[in-house]
Amino acid sequence: MNKKILNVQHAEFKKKLLEASIKKHQSVIDDFKRSIKELLGTETKINEDEMDMSQQSVNTEQIQRANAIGDQVSFANDEMTILNNMMPSIEDIHDEVALGSVVVTDKMNFFVSASIEQFEVDGIEVFGLSTESPIYQEMKGKKKGDKFSFKDHHYTIVDLF
Incomplete structure (x- = not known):
């Protein structure tokens, strides 16, 4: 646990966390969309006259991957x-x-919001x-001083705000 978190202005820090979360999450969405475009972009460049069975197989696989990313x-x-x-x-x-809670534990800090890899603010x-x-299901409704596994x-839970 970073003791620095115990001294932050709670409301201001939560706002910064949410803004950083939105920015990070948008970056993930943009990466997914870029991957789809790359997969489907390759498919659209193929001339239909040149298409053979092996190429159709590759195209089907690309479309399936694009759908999964979708x-x-x-x-x-x-x-x-x-x-x-x-x-x-917030x-x-x-x-x-x-x-919307920030949950400070003796091991790590959580921001109950969306699934976002560890990030720094x-x-x-x-x-x-x-x-x-x-893990949220285990901590849901708990208060400062409570324990969960x-x-x-x-x-x-060392602090909660």
């Missing part, structure tokens, strides 16, 4: 909606773990956590 884009867009909907109430301070590392994640790891 599913990921759809999920990411749903999570982006959640992040954007959090904006009006500065609210929580006394129990819920959507003001020199503080935070892990973005979806309300659908199993997940996959043989035991956590104590």
